[in-house]
Amino acid sequence: MQRPWDDWDHVLKVDPDKDLVDGETYADVVTCGTDAIEVGGTTGVTEEKMADVVEACAEYDVPLYVEPSNPANVVYRGGVDGYLVPAVLNAGDIAWLTGVQKEWVRIDDDIDWERTFTEGYVVLNPDSAAAKLTQSDCDLDAEDVAAYAEVGERMLGQEIIYAEYSGTFGDPEIVAAAAGALEESTLFYGGGIHDYESANTMADHADTVVVGDLVHDEGVDAVAKTVEGAKDARAAAVSE
Ligand SMILES: CC(C)=CCC/C(C)=C/CC/C(C)=C/CC/C(C)=C/COP(=O)(O)OP(=O)(O)O
Numbered sequence: 433m434q435r436p437w438d439d440w441d442h443v444l445k446v447d448p449d450k451d452l453v454d455g456e457t458y459a460d461v462v463t464c465g466t467d468a469i470e471v472g473g474t475t476g477v478t479e480e481k482m483a484d485v486v487e488a489c490a491e492y493d494v495p496l497y498v499e500p501s502n503p504a505n506v507v508y509r510g511g512v513d514g515y516l517v518p519a520v521l522n523a524g525d526i527a528w529l530t531g532v533q534k535e536w537v538r539i540d541d542d543i544d545w546e547r548t549f550t551e552g553y554v555v556l557n558p559d560s561a562a563a564k565l566t567q568s569d570c571d572l573d574a575e576d577v578a579a580y581a582e583v584g585e586r587m588l589g590q591e592i593i594y595a596e597y598s599g600t601f602g603d604p605e606i607v608a609a610a611a612g613a614l615e616e617s618t619l620f621y622g623g624g625i626h627d628y629e630s631a632n633t634m635a636d637h638a639d640t641v642v643v644g645d646l647v648h649d650e651g652v653d654a655v656a657k658t659v660e661g662a663k664d665a666r667a668a669a670v671s672e
């Protein structure tokens with residue numbers, strides 16, 4: 433079955449709780465060459481901030497996805513192509529596996545299931561806000577991460593497995609192990625991608641690389657180089 437992310441080599445994750453660099457606009461951000469925009473962040477994301485960024489990104493031709501970090505920051509607006517809702521496979525506080533999702537489904541009457549997909553996260557940077565919030569067990573070796581990926585795909589039916597190193601560049605061997613464990617599911621990698629080389633290295637293994645903080649810290653020219661790195665690696669991987 434064709435999925436929206438099948439052709440995504442690169443995703444830019446915009447955090448509504450962070451500013452853009454001086455002189456840049458959301459128009460610059462959306463048109464930097466990325467394949468899709470995901471809007472989300474773990475901390476400080478209110479419905480209002482989410483709505484503002486979604487509105488600013490909506491009028492372009494680039495796929496726009498809301499990635500809520502809790503039920504309070506899901507926004508329904510024209511121009512949104514869909515919703516990518518996390519479930520944290522290695523959460524220590526298991527509310528972040530299915531509990532908050534259950535509450536969301538219970539209280540929200542507007543869920544558009546046709547355009548709602550889930551991401552099976554494996555959170556791997558213990559210092560990240562996501563790891564702290566979810567009390568994730570990040571003390572995992574390559575075999576553990578590969579096994580989580582396989583559980584996500586085979587037992588829980590996750591079409592996206594997300595190796596999440598948010599804030600730090602991860603271990604390519606671990607990402608390779610996760611990729612090797614998946615049959616059909618798509619592997620997203622995110623964390624610490626900051627230039628051509630780092631994007632290229634992770635896109636050798638992951639189907640899709642996600643770039644976050646770089647757009648807020650350095651801006652769109654730096655992000656554009658990561659797009660190049662990711663696309664070169666994916667083109668090489670596909671032709672192998
Ligand atoms: C039920 C609904 C609608 C949502 C639940 C979603 C879940 C399980 C959230 C858990 C935390 C998580 C995986 C959030 C996803 C987004 C993410 C990891 C953003 C990056 O966050 P960080 O970089 O750690 O934090 P900052 O926001 O401080 O940058």
Ligand SMILES: O=P(O)(O)OC[C@@H](O)CO
Nearest residue numbers: 598599622623624644645
């Ligand atoms: O901010 P960075 O470290 O690029 O991480 C991207 C993304 O995986 C965060 O959810």
Ligand SMILES: [Mg+2]
Nearest residue numbers: 598599644645
């Ligand atoms: Mg972040």
